[in-house]
Amino acid sequence: xxxxxxxxxxxxxxxxxxxxxxxxxxxxxRGTIHGIxxxxxxxKSTLMSILYGFYQADxxxxxxxxxxxxxxxxxxAIALGIGMVHQHFMLVDNFSVLxxxxxxxxxxxxxxxxxxxxxxxxxxxxxxxxLEVDPDAIIEELPVGLQQRVExxxxxxxxxxxxxxxxxxxxxxxxxxxxxxxxxxxxKEQGKTVVLITHKLREIMAITDTVSxxxxxxxxxxxxxxxxxxxxxxxLMVGRRVLLRVEKGEADAGAVKLAVKNLTVKDTxxxxxxxxxxxxxRAGEIVGIAGVAGxxxxxLLEAISGIRHAVSGSVMLDGKPIDxxxxxxxxxxxxRGLAHVPEDRHHVGLVLAxxxxxxxxxxxxxxxxxxxxxFLNIDAIRNDAKDKIAKYDVRPADCRLKTANFSGGNxxxxxxxxxxxxxxxxxxxxxxxxxxxxxxxxxxxxRLIAMRDQGKAVLVVSVELDEIRSLSDRILVMFAGRIVGxxxxxATEGELGLLxxxxxxxxxxx
Amino acid sequence: MDVFNAIVQTLDSTIRLxxxxxxxxxxxxxxxxxxxxxIGLEGKMLVGAFAGAAAASxxxxxxxxxxxxxxxxxxxxxxxxxxxxxxxxxxIVSGVAINFVxxxxxxxxxQAWFQQGGRTPALxxxxxxxxxxxxxxxxIHDVPIIGPIYAELLSGHSILVYxxxxxxxxxxxxxxxxxxxxxxxxxxxxxAAVDTAGISVAWLRYxxxxxxGVLTGIAGAYLSMVQNGGFVKDMTAGKxxxxxxxxxxxxxxxxxxxxxxxxxxxxxxxxIRLQGSPLPIIGKVPVQFMQALPYILTVxxxxxxxxxxxxxxxxxxxxxxxx
Numbered sequence: 126x127x128x129x130x131x132x133x134x135x136x137x138x139x140x141x142x143x144x145x146x147x148x149x150x151x152x153x154x155r156g157t158i159h160g161i162x163x164x165x166x167x168x169k170s171t172l173m174s175i176l177y178g179f180y181q182a183d184x185x186x187x188x189x190x191x192x193x194x195x196x197x198x199x200x201x202a203i204a205l206g207i208g209m210v211h212q213h214f215m216l217v218d219n220f221s222v223l224x225x226x227x228x229x230x231x232x233x234x235x236x237x238x239x240x241x242x243x244x245x246x247x248x249x250x251x252x253x254x255x256l257e258v259d260p261d262a263i264i265e266e267l268p269v270g271l272q273q274r275v276e277x278x279x280x281x282x283x284x285x286x287x288x289x290x291x292x293x294x295x296x297x298x299x300x301x302x303x304x305x306x307x308x309x310x311x312x313k314e315q316g317k318t319v320v321l322i323t324h325k326l327r328e329i330m331a332i333t334d335t336v337s338x339x340x341x342x343x344x345x346x347x348x349x350x351x352x353x354x355x356x357x358x359x360x361l362m363v364g365r366r367v368l369l370r371v372e373k374g375e376a377d378a379g380a381v382k383l384a385v386k387n388l389t390v391k392d393t394x395x396x397x398x399x400x401x402x403x404x405x406x407r408a409g410e411i412v413g414i415a416g417v418a419g420x421x422x423x424x425l426l427e428a429i430s431g432i433r434h435a436v437s438g439s440v441m442l443d444g445k446p447i448d449x450x451x452x453x454x455x456x457x458x459x460x461r462g463l464a465h466v467p468e469d470r471h472h473v474g475l476v477l478a479x480x481x482x483x484x485x486x487x488x489x490x491x492x493x494x495x496x497x498x499x500f501l502n503i504d505a506i507r508n509d510a511k512d513k514i515a516k517y518d519v520r521p522a523d524c525r526l527k528t529a530n531f532s533g534g535n536x537x538x539x540x541x542x543x544x545x546x547x548x549x550x551x552x553x554x555x556x557x558x559x560x561x562x563x564x565x566x567x568x569x570x571x572r573l574i575a576m577r578d579q580g581k582a583v584l585v586v587s588v589e590l591d592e593i594r595s596l597s598d599r600i601l602v603m604f605a606g607r608i609v610g611x612x613x614x615x616a617t618e619g620e621l622g623l624l625x626x627x628x629x630x631x632x633x634x635x
Numbered sequence: 636m637d638v639f640n641a642i643v644q645t646l647d648s649t650i651r652l653x654x655x656x657x658x659x660x661x662x663x664x665x666x667x668x669x670x671x672x673x674i675g676l677e678g679k680m681l682v683g684a685f686a687g688a689a690a691a692s693x694x695x696x697x698x699x700x701x702x703x704x705x706x707x708x709x710x711x712x713x714x715x716x717x718x719x720x721x722x723x724x725x726x727i728v729s730g731v732a733i734n735f736v737x738x739x740x741x742x743x744x745x746q747a748w749f750q751q752g753g754r755t756p757a758l759x760x761x762x763x764x765x766x767x768x769x770x771x772x773x774x775i776h777d778v779p780i781i782g783p784i785y786a787e788l789l790s791g792h793s794i795l796v797y798x799x800x801x802x803x804x805x806x807x808x809x810x811x812x813x814x815x816x817x818x819x820x821x822x823x824x825x826x827a828a829v830d831t832a833g834i835s836v837a838w839l840r841y842x843x844x845x846x847x848g849v850l851t852g853i854a855g856a857y858l859s860m861v862q863n864g865g866f867v868k869d870m871t872a873g874k875x876x877x878x879x880x881x882x883x884x885x886x887x888x889x890x891x892x893x894x895x896x897x898x899x900x901x902x903x904x905x906x907i908r909l910q911g912s913p914l915p916i917i918g919k920v921p922v923q924f925m926q927a928l929p930y931i932l933t934v935x936x937x938x939x940x941x942x943x944x945x946x947x948x949x950x951x952x953x954x955x956x957x958x
Contacts, residue, residue, distance in 0.1 A: 179831075179956070200833035215828040217821045218948070228821050229832025231814040239814065 128191065130155040130287050130318040131176065131207075136185035138171055145171040147342045149185070153287075153335075158309060158319040160329040160350070163339035164362055164562035166532055169322045170212075172339070173289050177209045178202040189287075203230075208280025212292040214272050218265040222258055222275050223247070226282050243282065250281050254311055270301035277308065288312065289320040294328060298417045299590065299622035306332045324362075324563065326355045326369075327591070338362055363564040371570040374578070376598040379408035381444075382551050382582035383429070383463075388438035388449075390424045398424040400606035401438070406551070406582040411573065413597030414586040417625050421606035422586045423468055426555045429584075430465040431458050442551060459488060464544040468555030468586070470533075474540045477529040481519070482510035484528050485543050513542040518568065533560035541569060551582045558592060570596060590618055590625075643783045645904050650792065651862065653900025654799045655680065655854045655871075659878035660885070660892045661806050662850035666712075668810065668887060669843030670823035670949040674730030675715055676851055677875025678737030683708035683855020685741040688755040688866035689748065691762040700762065700860055701795075705852035711737065712848030713841070720840045723953030734875075742868050755859070755866040764793040764861050793861045795853060802850070806889040819843055823947035826954040836954045851875075873930075880933045886944050902929040 129152045136149040145168045153159045163169045174180045176187065178196040187194050189205045196202050202209075216225050223243050224236075231239040244260055251257050258267070258274050267275070273293060280288055290309075294302040309319050309332060321333060329336050330350060337347040338361040346361050359367040383406045390399035398421040406412045416422050427433035429440055431453025440447040442461055447453060458465075467473035475484050486495050486506055495506050510524035517538045519531070528536060537558070544552065557573065558566045573596060577583050587593050593600055594614060602610045602624040610624045659676045666673040686707035691700025711733055718729040742753040749755055769790035776786040810816035818839055822829045826836045858874075859866040877899055885891035906925040913919045 177831075198833060199831050203833055209831070211831065213827075215825070215831040217824045217828050219824060220821065224817060225828075228817060228828065229834045231817070234814050236812055236814060236817055 132188040134186040157334040160333035160336040167339040168342040206286035208285025209289045210276040287318045376410040378410040384441040389436045410598045411583040413593040415593045416603035462550035464549035466554040482524040485510040517542040534565040648904040649901040652903045653896045657896040658854035662847040665846040672726040672951045675733035678734035679708045679851035680855040681737040683852040684859035687856035688859035704856035708852030709848030712844040716844045753868040803893045
C-alpha cells in the first residue's frame with residue numbers, strides 16, 4: 126500500500142448537542158482518488174472542513190504525509206498542500222479568472238506583478254493538466270463547468286497536492302461531469318491525491334479507487350471500489366436495504382388532464398425562456414422533463430401553476446383554460462385539482478419561520494376542515510399535521526417544531542405531504558428530491574408512483590437524470606426553452622445527455 | 636466679462652462646497668466596497684468637525700486639530716465595526732445610532748467645555764487651515780481668461796481641498812492596483828471566498844472602516860476648520876447622506892464619485908449664487924426652492940436617471956461562517 130497522504134485519527138466534533146463526527150479514523154493513500162459517501166448530515170462536510178481548517182476538531186489527530194499537523198485556519202491547510210473545491214464556489218463573480226486565482230495568494234502588494242506571475246503559472250498548469258480557461262474572462266460570464274475549473278486551478282496554483290472536492294457534480298451536465306472526471310484522473314496520474322465527497326453512488330463507482338462510507342457521524346466502512354457494489358454502499362449509507370430504482374408497473378394512461386399548447390414565456394429581462402412548447406399529460410402517467418438547470422424548466426413550471434405570466438399559448442386543465450396572465454388565483458387552481466410542489470421549497474414552498482403544522486396547511490387554510498367559524502381550528506390543524514407526519518415519516522415527529530429546524534429532506538416531505546394529501550387530479554413537482562437522501566428518495570418515488578397508479582396525472586421536472594429515468598413513463602427533454610425530444614423510460618443516459626446538451630438540436634439547426 | 640467672472644466664482648465655490656461631500660463619499664466607498672453599509676458617515680463627520688475645532692482651539696494648532704478629528708472619527712468607525720463586524724449587528728441600526736450619538740454628544744461636550752451654546756470658540760489664525768497661493772498665481776492674475784482661472788479657481792484653496800482631490804486617483808489606485816484593494820473589493824462581493832482563501836474577513840473589514848474613519852475625519856475638519864471658523868451644532872446638515880447618494884450615483888467608483896460630488900457641489904453653489912436674483916423667463920424664484928434644489932435633484936437622479944446601480948453583493952450582510 127502506498128504511503129498515506131492524510132491520516133485522521135479519532136476525530137470528534139460536536140455542534141451543541143449534535144455530534145457531527147464521532148471517533149473518525151480515516152487513511153487516504155497518496156496518489157489515489159478516495160470517495161467519501163454518506164447521507165446529508167452524515168458528517169462528510171464537517172470532516173472535510175476540519176481538514177481544511179474551517180473548523181477545529183474537539184479531539185483527535187490529523188497527520189499529513191506522516192507528520193502530525195495542526196490545522197487551525199485554511200491558511201495552514203493551504204501551506205500543507207491541501208486544496209478544496211467547495212460545493213458552492215468560492216469565487217468573486219465580477220472578478221476575472223486571474224484575480225480570483227491570486228486572491229489570498231498574491232506574490233506582491235501590487236497587483237501588476239502578481240497578475241503577471243499568475244498568468245505564466247496558469248499557462249504551465251493549463252499545459253500540464255489540460256485545464257484550459259481564458260485567464261481574463263469574468264467569472265459570472267463563464268458556464269459553471271468552467272467556474273469549477275477555476276476553483277481547481279486556484280487550488281493547484283497554491284501548490285495543492287491533496288485536492289478535496291465537495292459534491293462537485295451537483296451543478297454539472299453529464300458531459301461536464303465526464304470532463305471533470307477526466308481531469309481528476311489526470312491529476313491522479315500526476316501523483317496528486319483526490320478526495321471526492323458525494324452522495325451519488327454512480328460517480329463513486331465510476332472514478333474512485335477506495336470509498337469510505339459515513340453514517341450519522343461515524344465512519345461505517347471503507348471498501349476498495351472494485352470489490353463493492355452500489356447496492357452494498359447504499360445499504361451501508363442508510364443502514365438498511367434500499368431500492369435504488371423503484372418498481373413500477375406499466376402506465377395505464379387515461380384521459381388528457383393537462384394540455385399545454387404553444388406556450389411561450391419570457392423572463393423579467395424579456396429573454397424567451399419557454400419557446401412555443403406543447404405537450405399533454407394523461408391521467409395515470411408520469412411525464413418527466415429532463416434538462417440542465419436554466420433551460421426554461423422553472424419558467425414552464427411557474428407558468429403552468431399560474432405564478433408567471435405567459436406571453437402566448439394556452440394551458441387547459443380538464444379541458445378548461447388556466448389564467449396565464451400571471452394573476453391566476455392559486456386557491457382557485459387548487460380547487461380545480463392542480464397541486465404544485467415548487468422547485469424552491471425555501472422561497473416558495475414553505476415559511477421557514479412557521480411551525481410545521483402551519484406549513485402543512487399553507488394555501489389550504491380556507492378549507493372548512495381547518496376552520497371553526499372565522500378562526501383557525503388549531504386542534505384540527507395539529508391533528509391533521511400529526512397524521513401527515515406519521516404517514517410521510519417526517520422526522521423529528523413534532524408538529525410544533527419550527528420548519529427551519531427540519532433537514533432539507535424532511536422539509537421536502539412536509540411540502541409533498543401537504544400537496545399530495547389534498548388528492549389533486551394533477552400534481553406538478555419541481556425537483557422532487559433535491560437535497561434529499563437516498564432513503565427518503567426511495568420513499569418519495571414510491572409515493573409519486575402510487576399517485577400515478579391512483580389515476581393522477583403527474584408532471585416531474587428534475588435535473589437528476591436517474592430520477593427522471595426511474596420515474597417517468599414518458600421523458601421530454603428541454604434545451605434552450607424548447608422540447609428537443611421525447612423518449613421512453615428505456616432511453617439511455619448517453620442519449621438523453623446529448624439531447625440535454627443540445628447536440629442534436631444544434632446539428633438539426635445547421 | 637462679468638458673466639465670466641460670475642462663472643469662475645461659481646465654479647470656485649463649487650470646488651469648496653464639493654470637498655466635504657467628496658471626502659465623505661470616498662469614505663463611504665471604502666466601507667461599502669468592503670461590504671459594510673455606512674449610514675453613519677454623517678455622524679463621523681460631525682464628531683470629526685467637533686474634535687478638530689475643539690483641539691485646534693485648545694492646542695492652537697491646525698494640524699493637531701486635524702489629527703484629533705481623524706482619531707475621533709476613526710474611533711467612531713471602530714464602534715460601527717465592533718457592532719456590525721464583530722457582533723454581526725444590523726449595519727443600518729448601528730449607523731443611525733452613531734449619527735444620534737454624534738449629534739447629541741457634540742452639543743453636550745461643546746457646552747460643557749466652552750459654554751458657547753454648543754459652539755467651539757472662533758478659530759484664530761494658525762488654528763485654521765489657511766488658503767495656499769500656488770506659485771505664480773499673483774503674477775498672472777491679470778492675464779485674461781487664464782489668469783482668473785488659475786488664480787481664483789485653482790489657487791487659493793486650503794491644503795485639505797488639494798488633498799481631497801488627490802484622494803480620487805489615490806483611491807482608484809488602491810482599489811484596482813493593490814493587493815489590499817483586490818481583497819477589499821472581494822470581501823464586499825463574496826466574503827466566503829476571502830475566508831476560504833485564508834484571509835481574515837473581520838480584519839479586512841476593520842481596515843476598510845479605518846480608511847472610512849480617516850476620510851470622514853478630514854471631511855469634518857474641513858467643515859469646522861476651513862469652511863467655517865469653528866464648530867457649530869449640526870453643521871454637517873445632511874452632507875453625509877448626500878455623500879451616500881453621490882456614492883450610489885457614482886456606482887461605487889472613485890472617479891465617478893468625484894464628478895457626482897462636483898455636480899452636487901455645483902447645485903449648491905448655483906443655489907447660493909442665484910438666491911434673490913431673477914432668472915430669465917421664470918422670474919424670481921423663492922430662496923427656499925433654490926435651497927431645496929440639490930435635494931430635489933438627488934431624489935430625481937436616484938429615482939431613475941442613473942440606470943441600474945449594482946451595489947457590492949455582500950453589502951449590509953454580516954459574514955457568518957457556515958458550512
